Amino acid sequence: MHSSIDFYFDFSSPYAYCASTRIDALGAEFGREVRWRPILLGPVFKQMGVAPLVEVPIKGRYALHDFARTAALFDIPYSHPERFPVATIGAARAMLWIDAQHGPAKAREFAHIVFRAYFAEGGDISQPEAVLAAARGAGLDSDAVAQGMQQEDIKAALKSGIEAATARGVFGAPFIFVDDEPFWGFDRFDYIRKWLRRQAAQAATAAREKTY
Amino acid sequence: MHSSIDFYFDFSSPYAYCASTRIDALGAEFGREVRWRPILLGPVFKQMGVAPLVEVPIKGRYALHDFARTAALFDIPYSHPERFPVATIGAARAMLWIDAQHGPAKAREFAHIVFRAYFAEGGDISQPEAVLAAARGAGLDSDAVAQGMQQEDIKAALKSGIEAATARGVFGAPFIFVDDEPFWGFDRFDYIRKWLRRQAAQAATAAREKTY
Numbered sequence: 014m015h016s017s018i019d020f021y022f023d024f025s026s027p028y029a030y031c032a033s034t035r036i037d038a039l040g041a042e043f044g045r046e047v048r049w050r051p052i053l054l055g056p057v058f059k060q061m062g063v064a065p066l067v068e069v070p071i072k073g074r075y076a077l078h079d080f081a082r083t084a085a086l087f088d089i090p091y092s093h094p095e096r097f098p099v100a101t102i103g104a105a106r107a108m109l110w111i112d113a114q115h116g117p118a119k120a121r122e123f124a125h126i127v128f129r130a131y132f133a134e135g136g137d138i139s140q141p142e143a144v145l146a147a148a149r150g151a152g153l154d155s156d157a158v159a160q161g162m163q164q165e166d167i168k169a170a171l172k173s174g175i176e177a178a179t180a181r182g183v184f185g186a187p188f189i190f191v192d193d194e195p196f197w198g199f200d201r202f203d204y205i206r207k208w209l210r211r212q213a214a215q216a217a218t219a220a221r222e223k224t225y
Numbered sequence: 226m227h228s229s230i231d232f233y234f235d236f237s238s239p240y241a242y243c244a245s246t247r248i249d250a251l252g253a254e255f256g257r258e259v260r261w262r263p264i265l266l267g268p269v270f271k272q273m274g275v276a277p278l279v280e281v282p283i284k285g286r287y288a289l290h291d292f293a294r295t296a297a298l299f300d301i302p303y304s305h306p307e308r309f310p311v312a313t314i315g316a317a318r319a320m321l322w323i324d325a326q327h328g329p330a331k332a333r334e335f336a337h338i339v340f341r342a343y344f345a346e347g348g349d350i351s352q353p354e355a356v357l358a359a360a361r362g363a364g365l366d367s368d369a370v371a372q373g374m375q376q377e378d379i380k381a382a383l384k385s386g387i388e389a390a391t392a393r394g395v396f397g398a399p400f401i402f403v404d405d406e407p408f409w410g411f412d413r414f415d416y417i418r419k420w421l422r423r424q425a426a427q428a429a430t431a432a433r434e435k436t437y
Binding site: 061062063069070071072074075078079082083086179182184185195197198200201203204207208211 | 273420
């Protein structure tokens with residue numbers, strides 16, 4: 014039994030959105046579960062003293078071009094949001110409550126709907142109504158979700174989740190840990206594959222050496 | 226006849242070093258020449274108001290890990306330099322002079338030796354002696370190179386080359402233009418492949434439509 018893969022993301026990150034469409038398939042290739050962990054990049058960037066990518070001169074313009082091109086090259090529907098980036102604290106809290114109440118599969122279903130709403134359907138997921146519409150789309154009672162995302166324990170869980178992420182070295186999104194190996198970016202998916210294959214090859218060699 | 230690919234790099238960039246080992250093969254896959262264009266990241270970062278990658282809190286530590294891991298995953302010899310990053314103005318000027326005097330093939334041979342000296346053999350390429358040793362390794366007269374890299378026209382060529390690069394949108398290394406499409410990073414090589422294949426497919430479709 015292999016350990017799981019941790020997938021950290023902010024709902025407002027285009028590269029995290031791209032990653033969200035591929036991460037479970039990547040995990041499945043290697044027989045690993047993926048744990049989806051919503052975080053907020055705002056507090057992370059603040060701690061690091063860096064600006065959001067699109068606000069960096071020159072690089073920001075390239076990033077806007079690269080978001081849409083990356084999605085296109087991987088056949089992922091993408092329409093750059095009118096408001097970008099936006100606050101995703103509501104969506105992140107809702108996901109944590111859904112996970113706690115209905116389990117990770119339902120939380121993931123909700124997450125896919127939120128990402129799609131923001132990056133493919135022109136929705137503004139900083140608005141509570143958009144978050145609740147996503148919840149309804151996942152077959153959930155939106156009144157229960159509206160109440161759940163206001164719970165103190167859920168608020169605290171998001172806060173401590175972000176603290177744990179930064180303590181682990183997360184500084185952007187998507188950020189993926191395979192065992193304790195950190196990978197930053199959708200552009201590291203092939204590196205993760207190479208890395209996991211090497212680990213498997215090394216384990217096989219070690220097992221053979223033990224036998225002789 | 227396809228147009229060429231422009232490959233911008235700083236001799237002090239680990240990802241540019243990785244790219245330097247693969248860029249010509251990438252060009253050859255699509256029948257394109259690669260133009261190697263040495264630049265200096267120092268003035269580029271200064272203009273953008275950003276710090277070198279390894280100086281950014283948290284992210285810098287990850288980058289150090291990712292440099293060596295990336296090289297290992299692609300079977301590129303790598304030993305992180307004791308002094309990093311270093312000034313590469315001498316190496317860049319020498320390359321421009323070699324290119325002007327002996328042509329791009331010789332300049333490229335020199336560039337490979339410089340990259341290898343810095344990232345695989347423990348050399349300090351900020352030192353003139355290391356630059357001249359690389360020139361000798363490429364079969365060049367090091368006295369001529371030493372004199373050439375001090376020429377005013379060569380100094381001016383590097384300066385204007387960097388200005389042209391930033392005007393074109395270069396903000397890091399490696400930075401690659403395929404026609405006018407910009408790609409930043411060794412991790413974009415597969416994206417370049419995808420992009421070029423799509424261009425070829427679109428051109429083929431357009432040609433078919435013209436025929437009917």
